[in-house]
Amino acid sequence: MTAAGRPPGPVDAVVAGGGPAGAVAALVLASAGRRVLLLDDGAPRPSPGGRDSFKIGESLPPAARPLLRDLGLLDGFLADGHPPSTGTYAAWGSGALHGISHLFDPDGHGWHLDRLRFDAFLRGAAVAAGAEPYRATVLAHLDGRLTVRERDTGTVGHLRSRWTVDATGRRCVIGRRHGHRHRQDRLVAVYSVFRDRRPSGRDHPRDAEARTLVEAAPDGWWYTTPTPAGRLVAHLTDPDLADPSLRTPRGFWRGITRTDHVRRRLDGYDSAGAPEPCWTPAHGLRVSPAAGPGWVAVGDAALAFDPLSSQGILSALHTGARAGQTVAACLADPDRTAAALADYTAFLDGIADAYRRNHAHAYGQERRWPAGPFWQRRHAGGRAVPGDTPARR
Template sequence: MTAHRPVSGGRSGPVDVCVAGGGPAGAVAALVLARAGRRVELLDDGGQGRGHRCAAASGPAVKAGEVKAGEVKAGEVKIGEFLPPAARPLLSELGLLDGFLAAGHPISTGTYAAWGSTALHGRSHLFDPYGHGWHLDRLRFDAFLREAAVAAGARLRRAAVLDQHGDRLIVREQPTGVTTELSARWMVDATGRRCVIGRRHGHRQRQDRLVAAYTVFPSRPMDDPADAEARTLVEATARGWWYTTRIPAGRLVVHLTDADLADPSLRNSHGFWHALSRTVHVRQRLSGHGPAATPLPRWAPAHGLRLTPAAGPGWVAAGDAALAFDPLSSQGILTALHTGAHAGRAVTGCLADEGHTTAALADYTAFLDGIAAAYQRNHAYAYSQERRWPLSPFWRRRRTGGTPLFGIG
């Protein structure tokens, strides 16, 4: 067990559900549970330990341990910025579509990809039955979902989850640093790849060693045709692949490769620019930029992960805590929304009828199994389409017949 300093803030009375994590999965789970009349504590750590996400700041009217759902700092970025058209019916079902559309997130009209050849091939959302997708301002989107959960009756608490002991969560209140115990009949683990609760109950299967090095270049004038392009551009290279897209903060550029294959120079601005300059299509989107103005790159894990089991008596995992995907899938946020909603419904059913617990958790597990199976098929197919570098360790590892997906890592 991880050692922590002694609990100094006492112990709060039990609630029906503690939802650990205030991202899309956690916020939607809290929303569903609160609408079902359950007492819900939604814990959001304000981005502590994840430098690319901003901390929500509490104002003078906010009680200690609570946080205003919609407040975010300027100048911060959270990657995971694409919401596909298929999110529209789910947002509508949750009663969130009108509010989401009113927020004015930039639309995504499709993608361009140089994958399998040097030529760019376009895929438009024009004929998608759900219309276009969106380039999200993730901080604003996440805050919107938390606001909806609070409006439904969930209590939002700014706290970082440190550990779990039975029906208690050990949390560190933000910004005071006071350590507190919270009790709940059920817990939803939406702590992302940290998987604070789930890792105590199951084991995590790792797909590969994929990491993302990324930075955001300042916006250029919208009349610059290279920078104004609204489609995401994906480009495969010998050591991995790149993508770039416009987000409200500027132009996001991301390089995906395996941790053991990553050039150490990617950790500095000049090295990142040098690697970027060797691309064909991505560099054209950066025609107005140069090495001197390249922001310092940041890094994030991007490998697939799966928790097994992802649910048990008294707890369920949702979002990246249950299933984390390679960014090539473009399904991360959509999966977080779906798993959050299903987790909330499963726990609602368990609280309403304890005799229904086994069946409810089995249904939830089957739902996750279906998502994982579809992802594995699509992942294997997508990577099999790139065959230009047969000797490249990155691509050789991803050929059909190589390391099994979600093999133990």
């Protein structure tokens, strides 16, 4: 099977997935002179204001700045005009709000991303470096062969390459066949985006708050942040603790009104036009091993984080860049494959260890509801809920 306009013949690497991790891996490999096929499902452009016009995963911390610079992407990224994030407010461990500012961060401020635009920017950079785009979805991986479905024709076929980069997100299509996935807990996120209905102008200022707000609650926690699509509000909890009414716009709005601080950020926003809330898995997840002869996992396929860390996109960029370098080194000198993969695994271990420490510390700071099941589970090490399944939507 060949992509339209792509000359037949073998490729050095297939990158399965066109999110931030996959796009950066493809960029690094193509920049190293390797022939790379970048698989993306090629979803149609969303209609403005439609349900699909927003993608969660909207925070990029200041630490991304030097990495984007090293990748040659910083100027283009800044030109895209993503709104700045100047820090965080948190009601965590007490009912009072505490602020963390980026004012004195050596890397400057962070950003509230338009994820659809950011992902497209990274894919465009990979293609400009020489990666070949292919509109297809990965279905399976067996014996070094990828089974894919072409987006435009629906044709199912097979691809082979010397290396495969698993950037399929939490599906982890390649990695799950080679290792075990370790789920931290059962956390899910239910979220919606609200539009500011106030007219702009001196007498009617629109929402200008540039910080993310996090608020703990008896059955989980909430956060809200401005995005180019509107004000995002999300509730994080376990599926067995989630109020069924959160599945409806009215029920989700009622949940917001029971918060102390998040609800105040919604002053001036119209609940009547809010779309049906979306649900998505949000638990920490790791595949082990995350690399082997002929394949490496990146991004959420390798390490997925609880959103409280605000490190998901940054980790995707870092793991994508490191995986691209690893595969390029293996292609250049096959005798170094074992050592290169060991180095990549050690790199992931370092990220995972830091995440576990920070996660335990963060949840350990909230002790107001010691009898609440959500908090008991996190204070006990985030054990999974027996017999529970993640929400799917």
